[in-house]
Amino acid sequence: MSRAARFVLPLVVVLGLMAWIASLVANSVTRRWFEKDVQVRAHGAFAVSRQAVIHHWRSGRRQAVGRIFEGMAHDRLFLAVAACSRDGTPVARSPRTPAQLTCRKLATMAGVPRPADEAAWRAWTRAVAVHEGNVDLTILPLRDRGQTLGMVAFVHDMSFAAEREAATESFYLAAFAILALAAAGFTVLVGTLSERRWITQVRGLLRGDPVDGAAGFGPIVRDFRELVARVQAEAESAGGAGAWTPERLRQLVGRHLSGEKIIIVANREPYIHERGAGGEIEVLHPASGLVTALEPIMRACSGVWVGHGSGSADRETADSQGRVAVPPGEESYAIRRVWLGPDEERGYYEGFANEGLWPLCHIAHTRPIFRGEDWMHYQRVNRKFAAAACAEATSDEPIVFVQDYHFALVPRLVRAREPRATVLAFWHIPWPNSEHFGICPLRYEIMEGLLGSSILGFQTQLHCNNFLDAVDRYMEARIDRERQAVVYQGRVTLVRPYPISVEWPIRWVQAVPSVDECRREVLGELGLPPDAILGLGVDRLDYTKGIEERLRAVERLLERFPALRGRFTFVQIAAPSRTPIERYRELRRQVEALAASINARFGSGSWHPVVLRCEHHEPPRVFRHYRAADLCYVSSLHDGMNLVAKEFVAARDDERGVLILSHFTGAARELTEALVVNPYDLEQASAALAAAIAMPADEQAERMRSMRAFLADFNVYRWAGRILVDAARLRQRYRFSSSALERASVR
């Protein structure tokens, strides 16, 4: 045996053995991660659809529950979803549910109580995970209003984990084989080269020059890079574990959307230039949930934000095309301002959008008003924005992301101008049930406009269902329940829930002082002692937010618990919104009168139980209040999501503070550790306020920790990532089908 072989063989054997052991260890660790991952996914899917499932379950609509499960089972990680009632009868199951998975078997696996054992059912609150070969199960109790209706089981096909384990194994073996060969080759070479002009040869090697007829390190490095890239791509397309960050989102756009810039169309612009009283120009951050969510996405991905130029100094700060680079001082994307005349603003924004569609979509007891003239302006402004968005396109396959009810017609208008565009639309507010939506005289045009998009997103599954029901009822279109899509005039629009969220961590939290300092400052400003109890509400001054119900709950609290008088103060930050509309001016008068009457009734000396601040606050001030408060009450009468609730949780890195949350927000489906109340029920709401005040610190911490973990995972980067991955898949499908068609037509 040659000298080289005597050295190389043992080295390869030892390193091979090490590779095998390392891959075993790595596989067992990653298997545990995957198991955890699918459980988190099951919890997420369950949280999003829970309310809709309970609703259908209680009204005996098993098929509707089955349809929801069918939708969930499209997720690659769920083989099937099934539900059983407490007495062991099946309620619904998605198509691929294994036949042998009977309710009795599920109950045995989960070790759940017997049907009649009420106390034991009540005590069952945690999910049970079961592992059976390549199939895992997550079995969750389905609870509603303190009662357990039954259980929902997610069946996970873990064969993907086995595939990835096999990939990891080959990765390790390949890496160690390369290492073994490299080490052996290197040693042998050193021996040889030491007798020659080795420095020259090493340089050549690194360049990839052949040595003695063999290739250098160049090809090995190239192979290694390719291997790493392949493993990374596999992880990404499978949804990928790990935190969603701006960087990850940026990489996703680069990799899956060829770095195409994103064109957002939204009424409100993220930075408003206003001329102050002293003549100086100020930059304002508007009070808008849409801006809160989307601005971090633009900072991460860059692109253009097409929005209404509404500030008094907006024109002079923009170029001739209305463009301005933002954020000020760290410019990473552009705003393209669209200018509107007073009539357009009145008809499109105040009229059709905010006196028509806004009350139409919210159950808040304000009548929608639809005027013919407003509709004319709405169409005209939608055309203006669609044209501005298309003017920003730099390829014939732009990605246009249309926001909210202001622009229901834009998707179709963009599609007409740019047939190959990927048009995404997101409806930030609720979509009402089809009977209610039917009162809109322009219902057909609104839905037809939205069906110009490739993907139409809503905050919850319930809103998707309502939209599909409305299409079913009022349009000549086919609903593809299996794909959750509408096929209209030969084009497909996917209709999916994407619950929106906040950035994580929120930049404003890092920009404000410690919790103690914020508390000292805010209490100081209010003239309150350090042991005062502080409640907080933060909203745009809007009738959907339930501000009157909130103040009435405070009033009821002080009636029921006199000991809190003089100790509890409720601060309501209410940013003026849509002030030209009479209903909003009336609301302000009503809220001010109510606050004054509560203060007159219970106030004494310098203590006022309600401090009402009807003015715009810049975000750092809003966040100081979040950090200073003992509790935050979000009492919306109807709300797509509500980001104030999420911001409050994100602001509390001290894990203190209690969130009281209206049942009628999208957020209540996700932040289940909040005290969830019906804001109309003043007994319940005031009891929740009292419970929040009395809640021990460790319970506060436990609830906060759990909600914070959820938000860290389900942040706005994940929201955008999910939509963009779906968009990338559609683009790829479109490309494949159109190139196949081209080939067919050439033949």
Ligand code: GDG
């Ligand atoms: C729509 C949907 C959905 C409040 N006061 C001030 C201020 N705010 C900020 C809050 C928060 C935002 O405004 C409000 O967000 P919401 O989510 O509660 O509400 P909408 O504006 O109605 O948003 C809603 C959202 O879209 C996203 O999809 O959640 O359901 O209705 O960020 O902090 N901000 C500033 N000054 C204030 O005085 N700067």
